[in-house]
Amino acid sequence: MVSSSSPDSGPRPPAKRFELLTLGDELLLGLTANSHLTFIGAQLGRRGVILDRNVTITDEAEAIARQFRESWARADVILTTGGLGPTCDDRTREVIAAVLGQQLVFDPEIERAIAERFNQFGRKMTPNNLKQAYRFERGEVLPNANGTAPGLWVEQDGKVLCMLPGPPNELQPMFTEQVLPRLAQLGLVTDREAYVQIRTAGIGESALEAKLQPVFDRYGGALGVAFCAHQGQVDCRLSSPDGRLSLAEIDAIALECARLLGEDFLCFGYDCMAKVCADLLRAQEKTLAVAETATGGLLANAFTDICGASKFFAGGVVSYSHDAKMTLLDCPECLLNQHGAVSAECAVAMATGAAEKLGADYALAVTGFAGPCGGTKENPVGTIYLALHAPHGVWSKKLSYPGPRATVKVRAVNAALDWLRRELVRARRGEAMPARRISAIQ
Amino acid sequence: MVSSSSPDSGPRPPAKRFELLTLGDELLLGLTANSHLTFIGAQLGRRGVILDRNVTITDEAEAIARQFRESWARADVILTTGGLGPTCDDRTREVIAAVLGQQLVFDPEIERAIAERFNQFGRKMTPNNLKQAYRFERGEVLPNANGTAPGLWVEQDGKVLCMLPGPPNELQPMFTEQVLPRLAQLGLVTDREAYVQIRTAGIGESALEAKLQPVFDRYGGALGVAFCAHQGQVDCRLSSPDGRLSLAEIDAIALECARLLGEDFLCFGYDCMAKVCADLLRAQEKTLAVAETATGGLLANAFTDICGASKFFAGGVVSYSHDAKMTLLDCPECLLNQHGAVSAECAVAMATGAAEKLGADYALAVTGFAGPCGGTKENPVGTIYLALHAPHGVWSKKLSYPGPRATVKVRAVNAALDWLRRELVRARRGEAMPARRISAIQ
Numbered sequence: 065m066v067s068s069s070s071p072d073s074g075p076r077p078p079a080k081r082f083e084l085l086t087l088g089d090e091l092l093l094g095l096t097a098n099s100h101l102t103f104i105g106a107q108l109g110r111r112g113v114i115l116d117r118n119v120t121i122t123d124e125a126e127a128i129a130r131q132f133r134e135s136w137a138r139a140d141v142i143l144t145t146g147g148l149g150p151t152c153d154d155r156t157r158e159v160i161a162a163v164l165g166q167q168l169v170f171d172p173e174i175e176r177a178i179a180e181r182f183n184q185f186g187r188k189m190t191p192n193n194l195k196q197a198y199r200f201e202r203g204e205v206l207p208n209a210n211g212t213a214p215g216l217w218v219e220q221d222g223k224v225l226c227m228l229p230g231p232p233n234e235l236q237p238m239f240t241e242q243v244l245p246r247l248a249q250l251g252l253v254t255d256r257e258a259y260v261q262i263r264t265a266g267i268g269e270s271a272l273e274a275k276l277q278p279v280f281d282r283y284g285g286a287l288g289v290a291f292c293a294h295q296g297q298v299d300c301r302l303s304s305p306d307g308r309l310s311l312a313e314i315d316a317i318a319l320e321c322a323r324l325l326g327e328d329f330l331c332f333g334y335d336c337m338a339k340v341c342a343d344l345l346r347a348q349e350k351t352l353a354v355a356e357t358a359t360g361g362l363l364a365n366a367f368t369d370i371c372g373a374s375k376f377f378a379g380g381v382v383s384y385s386h387d388a389k390m391t392l393l394d395c396p397e398c399l400l401n402q403h404g405a406v407s408a409e410c411a412v413a414m415a416t417g418a419a420e421k422l423g424a425d426y427a428l429a430v431t432g433f434a435g436p437c438g439g440t441k442e443n444p445v446g447t448i449y450l451a452l453h454a455p456h457g458v459w460s461k462k463l464s465y466p467g468p469r470a471t472v473k474v475r476a477v478n479a480a481l482d483w484l485r486r487e488l489v490r491a492r493r494g495e496a497m498p499a500r501r502i503s504a505i506q
Numbered sequence: 507m508v509s510s511s512s513p514d515s516g517p518r519p520p521a522k523r524f525e526l527l528t529l530g531d532e533l534l535l536g537l538t539a540n541s542h543l544t545f546i547g548a549q550l551g552r553r554g555v556i557l558d559r560n561v562t563i564t565d566e567a568e569a570i571a572r573q574f575r576e577s578w579a580r581a582d583v584i585l586t587t588g589g590l591g592p593t594c595d596d597r598t599r600e601v602i603a604a605v606l607g608q609q610l611v612f613d614p615e616i617e618r619a620i621a622e623r624f625n626q627f628g629r630k631m632t633p634n635n636l637k638q639a640y641r642f643e644r645g646e647v648l649p650n651a652n653g654t655a656p657g658l659w660v661e662q663d664g665k666v667l668c669m670l671p672g673p674p675n676e677l678q679p680m681f682t683e684q685v686l687p688r689l690a691q692l693g694l695v696t697d698r699e700a701y702v703q704i705r706t707a708g709i710g711e712s713a714l715e716a717k718l719q720p721v722f723d724r725y726g727g728a729l730g731v732a733f734c735a736h737q738g739q740v741d742c743r744l745s746s747p748d749g750r751l752s753l754a755e756i757d758a759i760a761l762e763c764a765r766l767l768g769e770d771f772l773c774f775g776y777d778c779m780a781k782v783c784a785d786l787l788r789a790q791e792k793t794l795a796v797a798e799t800a801t802g803g804l805l806a807n808a809f810t811d812i813c814g815a816s817k818f819f820a821g822g823v824v825s826y827s828h829d830a831k832m833t834l835l836d837c838p839e840c841l842l843n844q845h846g847a848v849s850a851e852c853a854v855a856m857a858t859g860a861a862e863k864l865g866a867d868y869a870l871a872v873t874g875f876a877g878p879c880g881g882t883k884e885n886p887v888g889t890i891y892l893a894l895h896a897p898h899g900v901w902s903k904k905l906s907y908p909g910p911r912a913t914v915k916v917r918a919v920n921a922a923l924d925w926l927r928r929e930l931v932r933a934r935r936g937e938a939m940p941a942r943r944i945s946a947i948q
Contacts, residue, residue, distance in 0.1 A: 089556065090734070091543065091547070091560075092543075092547050092551075092556055092557040092558075092559075092560065093547050093548060093551040093556060093557075093734075094543065094544040094545060094546070094547030094548030094549070094551060095548070095734050095736075096544075097539055097540070097541070097544050098539070098540045098543055098544070098560075099539070101533065101534075101536065101540055101562065102536040102538075102539050102540070103536060104536070105533070105534050105535050105536030106535060106536030106537070107536070109534075109535040109536060114531065114534055114535060114564070115534040115535075115562075116534075116563075116564075116569075117534075117561060117562065117563050117573075118533075118534065118540075118560075118561070118562040119559060119560070119561050119562075120543060120557075120559065120560040120561075120562075121558075121559050122556070122558075131559075233909075233910075292532070292535075292537050294537075354824075359810075360806055360807050360809070360810025360811070360815065361803035361804065361805070361806030361807035361808075361810055361822060361824070362803065362807045362810075363803070364802055364803030364806075364824040365802050365803035365804045365807055366803075367802070367803075368801075368802025368803055368804075368824065368826065368876075368915075369802070369911070369912065369915075371878060371879055371911060372879055373802065373826065374826055374827065377826050378826060378827055378829070378830060379823070379824050379825050379826040379827055379829075379830035379834070380803060380823070380824035380826070381821070381822070381823055381824070381834065382796075382803070382806040382810065382821050382822035382823070382824070383821050384810070384815065384816055384819050384820060384821040384822070385816065385820055385821055385864075387820070387821075387864065387865055388820060388821035388864055391863050391864065392821070392823065392834055392863060392864075421833050421834060422827075422829065422830055422833065422834075423829055434810075436813060437813055437814055467675075468675075469811070469813060470811065473810075473811075
């Protein structure tokens with residue numbers, strides 16, 4: 065999937081081999097997820113490079129030396145994470161310098177930066193921190209705005225070594241702000257996104273591919289297409305593997321695909337569904353409330369994760385008991401007695417109650433059996449009733465998500481988000497759902 | 507950290523080298539987190555083994571062949587994940603068989619199992635699935651209860667190869683139910699947990715170490731101690747690296763540590779804070795309600811992730827606006843006008859309101875500025891006010907969490923959980939917080 069933003073650059077040179085070395089016992093013991101692979105892999109992917117290999121090893125010096133020797137021999141670009149701490153156990157710089165045949169030199173600039181950072185927090189640098197002021201003699205320093213250890217950069221033997229500190233909040237800005245531009249400068253990654261990503265929701269991969277195939281067929285091998293399926297959504301990445309199509313042409317193809325997809329189209333790029341809903345609500349100056357049992361706060365949380373949620377999110381109720389539904393949402397007791405809490409009728413009452421109590425234009429309600437306990441013959445574990453209250457009516461639907469508790473919650477949240485999104489898209493087009501269809505089960 | 511449950515087994519044989527090969531482009535492109543490393547690394551760690559290396563590569567046949575050849579030469583136990591799909595691209599079995607010098611044989615038992623599985627879902631097996639019915643001639647099959655491709659197991663050249671399917675919900679039960687017992691049978695992992703884990707909350711690693719050092723000092727090198735710090739909690743693992751201490755002795759040491767730690771002790775093992783709170787509430791037959799703004803549903807979700815939450819969780823309110831606080835929690839308007847929504851007074855009113863409206867014994871409230879927008883000079887972004895309403899009084903505290911939005915939410919939730927937990931522990935001991943201290947800022 066390596067492509068270039070320039071259509072006239074001729075045949076591509078052989079792809080360079082990128083290897084990621086992630087150091088740390090905490091990774092090998094499963095105490096921390098390997099977020100560096102996820103982040104760096106995705107960032108490189110967006111710039112036309114797929115990692116050749118990720119190797120995770122201990123942060124013990126001899127093991128690092130052995131592995132680095134092997135990686136330095138086989139790869140063109142080696143990125144390392146971790147192992148740059150101040151304790152005497154951290155001998156990473158030393159062993160790597162030995163493999164490179166380089167000296168480590170003390171850099172007073174780095175020392176100054178570290179001392180200043182400690183100062184800012186009203187603390188004093190320790191002697192241990194001095195070792196973090198060493199860099200490779202024939203190499204450069206990558207400043208670290210969020211931590212003590214700077215990154216290190218070496219170009220040698222036609223290869224690149226880039227060493228980054230372990231904490232994600234330090235590594236990630238350094239990678240996007242310093243590493244990617246340097247790699248782009250050297251022509252090792254594209255200088256902008258190597259593909260255009262179309263995000264869809266509520267349509268499966270096969271159906272998506274079938275819808276878009278007529279467009280793809282017009283371009284044959286000139287157009288690179290890759291699908292990535294996630295829970296509740298499928299991403300489609302368009303690129304020009306051999307540079308025949310310009311970025312402007314790919315943008316135009318993507319736009320055509322988006323139009324073809326109608327409501328199935330979520331966005332270009334990387335926004336999540338809650339963000340797309342938030343943008344639609346804000347643009348239409350509408351507000352939203354939620355009422356949930358089975359999802360237990362996860363639906364509200366999806367919206368409140370969005371910055372500036374208070375502009376469109378009126379609030380939510382986690383109505384985990386009959387009392388909660390009656391007291392907070394004005395659900396009629398007779399309704400709960402007659403239909404039960406896990407029913408379309410209850411979902412509709414919850415949505416309407418949330419909209420009215422919180423004075424919101426739209427409301428989403430979720431009730432059901434997340435499991436593994438509970439469930440009835442008619443509504444087994446995994447049964448979910450959603451309701452959507454909109455300015456012009458309220459609807460409900462019944463869904464079925466067999467699976468573990470956490471999965472039921474996530475799938476129910478995604479279904480609710482997508483339903484709201486589609487209604488907001490239709491409202492924007494002036495084509496809201498048919499009016500006056502109360503409590504219709506879809 | 508390899509230990510044995512038998513104290514008299516003499517010197518340990520040299521540790522075997524375990525390597526994990528995780529296959530899949532989706533891992534290299536950061537589309538999926540490498541949960542296999544996190545899960546398998548942790549499971550092996552609990553049985554006394556630290557992985558030597560994890561290598562993530564593409565699922566392309568030649569690359570797998572090259573990597574497997576290298577791994578098979580250097581490691582004693584190789585675990586692979588992924589690459590066992592039905593499409594013609596999946597040539598993993600073939601290339602690995604070639605490296606092993608083995609034939610692949612068709613196994614009608616596997617075919618029968620696959621056909622039956624398709625039957626259960628009312629579907630028909632495709633010809634492609636037939637390739638999943640092949641196994642190594644001199645090897646065994648690990649049945650897969652949740653998917654099509656069985657796992658494969660080979661003991662050869664004094665080494666072990668275990669191949670598992672990629673989907674986590676298939677791999678994980680297979681690993682715990684089949685792989686670990688087999689490895690234990692061969693003496694490659696301990697047959698039970700190799701350490702006792704003490705989970706603590708609300709105490710830092712240095713302070714924890716200082717508290718327990720007097721106990722540790724009595725055992726010297728006979729007792730293995732490892733600390734793992736997470737957000738809001740620190741785990742301490744006790745083991746007997748050379749087998750001098752029996753499991754019963756380690757249990758006794760752990761119990762002594764737990765008593766020494768008092769309220770800082772969370773649990774033995776792996777329960778999360780919300781689960782510990784849930785158990786305390788259920789045992790004391792008390793109920794809980796929550797009211798949250800800044801954490802926006804995340805606090806309620808922590809409790810509703812626990813199975814059987816309806817036994818102790820009365821419900822929650824995500825009171826994202828002044829109106830929501832007034833309507834759903836009976837917060838007085840004058841209080842909101844005078845002190846604002848981000849104040850101790852508001853937090854207390856929210857907690858009291860939630861307890862009363864939902865008829866709960868305990869209530870937690872969180873208000874604050876999760877950021878990055880908002881904040882005032884007096885209450886900058888990251889300011890959190892918590893309130894805890896208990897049967898005998900209500901208290902509040904002010905916290906400060908500079909950092910990204912998601913981090914503020916998580917830290918606020920952990921602080922609220924730990925505060926409730928400590929109060930419930932004291933209540934269980936009959937030592938609740940001093941009575942009648944309303945609205946005291948701590």
